[in-house]
């Protein structure tokens with residue numbers, strides 16, 4: 001369990017001061033995958049580095065599985081950090097050491113006795129699908145394989161928490177998928193709590209249970225993905241399901257219907273056309289699996305306005321769908 005409470009961090013002083021963390025609170029239940037998204041400079045890296053107190057917040061607390069990390073210093077902090085593994089965008093492997101040695105090095109740093117390091121490293125390489133590659137050097141591996149080593153190294157000391165800093169941002173889409181699937185399976189198998197930062201919405205959609213959106217150091221929205229999608233006006237949902245803005249000549253009414261969970265597979269549009277005898281046009285649609293359920297958004301142009309449009313919207317809402325007006329109508 002990761003518990004971040006009222007974290008604040010300002011870099012610099014006076015007119016040049018940058019508020020990198022502005023009263024940030026997040027809690028990630030044990031075994032969950034939580035994603036933090038936001039633009040460059042929003043404060044994501046600073047937030048991630050405070051979790052193992054590589055960056056000390058000016059105020060606020062970090063608690064990991066009941067241990068108050070922000071209350072520790074020196075040797076006690078170094079020891080507590082061993083329960084946190086970290087994966088980086090650029091892998092950060094030691095080029096002049098073999099894969100096996102790279103993982104063993106992490107075990108040495110975590111004070112694992114010498115006699116146990118080789119077998120524990122081999123076990124981790126097996127877990128990430130690199131069983132027979134222990135003798136290879138980083139330069140001989142693909143980007144995806146390097147990140148697998150990065151993950152093996154992060155897991156070597158058997159942490160409870162995994163922090164991922166843009167782990168897939170340097171990888172192509174196919175490799176990204178396989179690394180995300182690996183993180184997901186490790187999360188389930190080892191019951192790891194994962195906090196990841198990313199600028200890729202596909203990462204969030206593929207593996208996160210919950211997510212937060214950061215802007216200017218503050219969390220502007222957070223929640224379980226399925227709830228976020230159901231929240232009218234959600235900025236995060238709009239980023240997860242971007243649809244092009246409607247053109248001026250569409251309408252007179254344009255609405256967004258969001259489907260989540262049980263409502264996703266109903267023939268909503270066919271019913272609308274039949275029962276309201278309307279010729280609706282689909283302007284855009286996206287349907288995906290999110291956090292294990294089907295979810296998506298459909299943008300429709302209705303050929304009616306005023307009360308006729310309101311009746312259609314009320315009918316959709318009665319079916320448990322989330323409907324927002326983009327053009328015409330009342331909220």
Ligand SMILES: Nc1ncnc2c1ncn2[C@@H]1O[C@H](COP(=O)(O)OP(=O)(O)OP(=O)(O)O)[C@@H](O)[C@H]1O
Nearest residue numbers: 011012018020038039040041042043044045046047
């Ligand atoms: N060591 C530092 N000294 C001064 N300013 C810093 C320092 N680290 C970060 N900042 C500033 O704090 C703000 C938040 O930076 P941070 O790296 O946490 O954002 P980010 O969302 O991770 O962005 P990116 O995706 O580009 O890494 C930025 O304005 C950045 O310039």
